[in-house]
Amino acid sequence: MTVTTGQEAFDTLIAAKQKIEPRDWMPEEYRRTMIRQIAQHAHSEVIGQQPEGNWITRAPSLRRKAILVAKVQDEAGHGLYLYSACETLGVARDELNELLHNGRQKYSSIFNYPTLSWADMGAIGWLVDGAAITNQVALTRTSYGPYARAMIRICKEESFHQRQGYEIMLTLARGTEAQKDMAQDALDRWWWPSLAMFGPPDDQSPHTEQSMRWGIKVETNDQLRQRFVDMTVPQAQFLGLEIPDPELAWNEERGHYDFGDIDWEDFWEVVKGNGPCNRDRIAHKVKAWEDGAWVREAALAHAAKRSAAAEPTANTVNAANTVNAANKELS
Amino acid sequence: MNANPFAANPLFSYLLRLADDNLVHAQQLGALVSWMPELEEDIAVANLCLDHLGQARNLLAYAAEVEGAGRDEDALAMLRDERQFLNAVLVEQPNGDFGQTIARQFLLDAYQVPLYEALVASGDAQLAAIADKAAKEARYHLRYSTQWVVRLGDGTEESHRRMQAGIDALWRYSADLFAADDVEDALAGIAADVAPLRTRFDATVQAVLAEATLALPADPYQRLGGRVGNHTELLGHILPEMQSLYRAHIGAQW
Amino acid sequence: MSYDVPRMAGEVDPELGGRRTGYPLWEVFVRADRGLTHVHAGSVHAPDAETAIQSARDVYTRRNEGVSIWVVPSSAIRASDPDAKGDWFDDDKPYRHPTFYEIPEEVGHM
Numbered sequence: 001m002t003v004t005t006g007q008e009a010f011d012t013l014i015a016a017k018q019k020i021e022p023r024d025w026m027p028e029e030y031r032r033t034m035i036r037q038i039a040q041h042a043h044s045e046v047i048g049q050q051p052e053g054n055w056i057t058r059a060p061s062l063r064r065k066a067i068l069v070a071k072v073q074d075e076a077g078h079g080l081y082l083y084s085a086c087e088t089l090g091v092a093r094d095e096l097n098e099l100l101h102n103g104r105q106k107y108s109s110i111f112n113y114p115t116l117s118w119a120d121m122g123a124i125g126w127l128v129d130g131a132a133i134t135n136q137v138a139l140t141r142t143s144y145g146p147y148a149r150a151m152i153r154i155c156k157e158e159s160f161h162q163r164q165g166y167e168i169m170l171t172l173a174r175g176t177e178a179q180k181d182m183a184q185d186a187l188d189r190w191w192w193p194s195l196a197m198f199g200p201p202d203d204q205s206p207h208t209e210q211s212m213r214w215g216i217k218v219e220t221n222d223q224l225r226q227r228f229v230d231m232t233v234p235q236a237q238f239l240g241l242e243i244p245d246p247e248l249a250w251n252e253e254r255g256h257y258d259f260g261d262i263d264w265e266d267f268w269e270v271v272k273g274n275g276p277c278n279r280d281r282i283a284h285k286v287k288a289w290e291d292g293a294w295v296r297e298a299a300l301a302h303a304a305k306r307s308a309a310a311e312p313t314a315n316t317v318n319a320a321n322t323v324n325a326a327n328k329e330l331s
Numbered sequence: 332m333n334a335n336p337f338a339a340n341p342l343f344s345y346l347l348r349l350a351d352d353n354l355v356h357a358q359q360l361g362a363l364v365s366w367m368p369e370l371e372e373d374i375a376v377a378n379l380c381l382d383h384l385g386q387a388r389n390l391l392a393y394a395a396e397v398e399g400a401g402r403d404e405d406a407l408a409m410l411r412d413e414r415q416f417l418n419a420v421l422v423e424q425p426n427g428d429f430g431q432t433i434a435r436q437f438l439l440d441a442y443q444v445p446l447y448e449a450l451v452a453s454g455d456a457q458l459a460a461i462a463d464k465a466a467k468e469a470r471y472h473l474r475y476s477t478q479w480v481v482r483l484g485d486g487t488e489e490s491h492r493r494m495q496a497g498i499d500a501l502w503r504y505s506a507d508l509f510a511a512d513d514v515e516d517a518l519a520g521i522a523a524d525v526a527p528l529r530t531r532f533d534a535t536v537q538a539v540l541a542e543a544t545l546a547l548p549a550d551p552y553q554r555l556g557g558r559v560g561n562h563t564e565l566l567g568h569i570l571p572e573m574q575s576l577y578r579a580h581i582g583a584q585w
Numbered sequence: 586m587s588y589d590v591p592r593m594a595g596e597v598d599p600e601l602g603g604r605r606t607g608y609p610l611w612e613v614f615v616r617a618d619r620g621l622t623h624v625h626a627g628s629v630h631a632p633d634a635e636t637a638i639q640s641a642r643d644v645y646t647r648r649n650e651g652v653s654i655w656v657v658p659s660s661a662i663r664a665s666d667p668d669a670k671g672d673w674f675d676d677d678k679p680y681r682h683p684t685f686y687e688i689p690e691e692v693g694h695m
Contacts, residue, residue, distance in 0.1 A: 090601070178580060178583075
């Protein structure tokens with residue numbers, strides 16, 4: 001048997017479009033790139049709870065309230081799957097948390113825009129989740145096994161997100177004048193940020209090539225953006241809403257929609273921290289974390305006390321059993 | 332003493348009492364999503380919220396049917412004012428810190444488990460069916476809140492102090508859960524008899540607090556009134572937030 | 586990439602060493618239905634086993650994906666050496682597989 005180096009084994013796996021698994025040898029740069037991408041994805045899901053969470057208490061019907069809570073909960077769940085995937089690369093969630101809190105790791109800029117009306121719940125589901133799904137479906141084929149598996153799970157769960165968003169838009173578009181205005185206004189505000197979610201144009205993405213070679217990225221930013229536009233324009237037409245882009249037009253020759261230029265200056269400002277909600281989102285996250293410090297300490301202290309006993313957490317289990325016994329006796 | 336206006340349609344009022352506990356509580360929990368001490372707890376609190384919201388919707392839908400006045404669950408949730416809400420005053424108390432959130436959850440769970448288990452045998456088949464599903468959820472909730480009461484009570488000095496403060500702050504609102512009047516009297520065989528509920532509730536609270544090295548406050552004062560729409564001032568701040576959008580577009584579909 | 590924030594000029598990746606400070610990590614195994622084995626679903630952070638099970642239930646069975654959950658401290662997992670892969674897992678014993686044997690067609694399915 002020939003002895004292969006880690007690099008050779010890695011290259012062979014990538015060339016064969018096989019998955020890289022946590023304990024495989026991998027180039028340090030691959031590991032770093034993967035950590036960065038998965039962590040940012042996880043942070044995005046976690047911060048993504050906030051803009052929609054903003055409307056839980058004001059949802060206009062109990063049915064919509066339940067759907068919204070379930071959706072925001074899914075986002076927390078997706079964050080958790082992704083942190084799990086990231087931890088297989090030898091980092092701890094607390095470290096990643098800290099990097100998010102101190103701004104050294106970022107989350108998707110889309111969540112730095114405010115949710116100003118109920119229609120934003122529709123627009124986010126339809127456009128933002130729609131854009132996310134376009135990406136994530138591609139990412140189910142990414143080369144790092146735990147990330148690809150998390151993506152498969154997330155994609156399965158996320159199609160509900162986009163559908164519920166579109167349903168909100170449809171209901172508003174067919175509703176009262178005020179509701180229609182609300183829907184159009186939401187589309188006006190979320191359209192361009194949604195397109196920007198796919199990242200800078202390919203000729204300005206110096207890292208794309210390496211990521212494609214490693215199978216981390218499977219399609220380029222521009223390819224995915226075009227697919228999203230082509231898919232979304234007819235959906236907007238069905239709603240009877242107008243996409244806020246005068247240059248938007250079907251190009252017979254290309255077989256795609258042409259669309260106007262994205263304001264990249266504004267995009268980079270938001271990435272740098274100068275978006276409408278950057279500070280609020282992080283302040284919220286940090287406050288929740290700091291307010292919870294005493295709870296986490298207590299839980300660890302309690303577990304340590306109990307692990308002195310033979311069975312871990314025997315006593316909390318006992319307490320629950322005591323309750324059940326008491327209830328049984330008295331019922 | 333004035334006649335009890337809620338006794339005119341006792342089943343309707345009783346269903347509102349049960350529903351509003353869950354609706355107001357779910358509304359409070361909904362505000363906590365993304366504010367919990369760990370990501371896992373954000374997911375847990377969303378689950379609690381969804382369970383209570385689901386119970387509220389089942390009960391409100393049935394109440395609307397019993398009333399037969401063309402109102403639906405949303406009309407009942409969104410168009411009634413403070414004085415027409417019949418939840419116990421416990422659930423309108425603030426989220427506070429995690430200790431207080433858990434104290435409120437625990438007291439509610441310790442009441443709802445025996446409540447729903449009793450209602451499974453209700454002479455009203457629809458109420459019994461709603462209770463059957465709710466009982467399973469309530470038992471899970473009680474397990475969750477019990478563990479946290481014990482963990483915090485018997486955790487660190489600070490968590491002990493905070494958990495005790497939560498119990499101290501909320502104990503005075505617990506008796507309102509059991510406040511019964513001629514509404515329940517008129518529903519013999521349908522409503523749950525409150526005396527045995529109270530006995531089981533006390534046994535649960537006693538066992539768990541002992542395990543958690545916590546104590547009940549000595550102050551015997553109990554604030555009552557929620558069951559007849561006589562609330563603390565807090566409810567008047569919770570409802571407008573919940574109802575604002577619905578009320579701004581009367582007649583609209585969502 | 587949707588949630589991939591593009592690199593800013595001069596951005597340096599932080600050093601990460603897997604420093605664990607908070608709750609320990611637990612691996613979660615879910616049995617999807619009776620008659621099936623428990624399958625690895627992911628992980629959760631929890632102070633103790635009971636909480637880990639509770640969190641696992643909330644996180645990994647939100648859509649009725651399971652009827653039973655196991656949790657194991659991640660630190661208790663022992664794995665085979667990935668570098669020994671070839672030595673350990675190369676299958677050079679084709680006679681262990683049914684397709685190795687030729688049975689005349691007339692004999693029928695076997």
